[in-house]
Amino acid sequence: GNSVTQMEGPVTLSEEAFLTINCTYTATGYPSLFWYVQYPGEGLQLLLKATKADDKGSNKGFEATYRKETTSFHLEKGSVQVSDSAVYFCALSESDAGKSTFGDGTTLTVKP
């Protein structure tokens, strides 16, 4: 079956530091890949996505590149802000039965 493994947290950074959250996946087909973000007390919302190999998803200064050869989709941001403090989930979806597979989430805290 499909699976997503992401970097364990929590991650604590100072404002303006560089962020990387690692994500690797296993899938039987050719999935689309996603990063979702969950702010405190809220539901998940889509941060960025990529649908095929070498695609780069980007949003709000965050980026991730779909690497088929390493089955990875690492999330990066060059300079984090306090407002980026949240839980980040890596996920994949295939057309088969519509199900998505999520990683366990990584909690990021950014300190001023």
Add this chain to the structure above:
Amino acid sequence: NAGVTQTPKFQVLKTGQSMTLQCAQDMNHEYMSWYRQDPGMGLRLIHYSVGAGITDQGEVPNGYNVSRSTTEDFPLRLLSAAPSQTSVYFCASRLLAGDPYEQYFGPGTRLTVT
């Protein structure tokens, strides 16, 4: 569009009580699902549906029932609440066909079973 809505936002139940968590979406999405979120365990799929009249079990279906009589609504029923069902519950929806299958989540229901 309201997107995905969930009610109630908070609920406290006693062991053995039953209740229904409501979920509705106005985006005409065929696929709807329920997840529970527990500390350190990420999201776990409870039940899902690919269209009206069609439901299937996810990873952790025991103790929960669902039905899908309309495209818009996908209620989750707790038959006899147990403390192990204390969790945050999220409903999500997406189109069934058409890349890239991103999901839209509701704001969640925080359930405590005492």
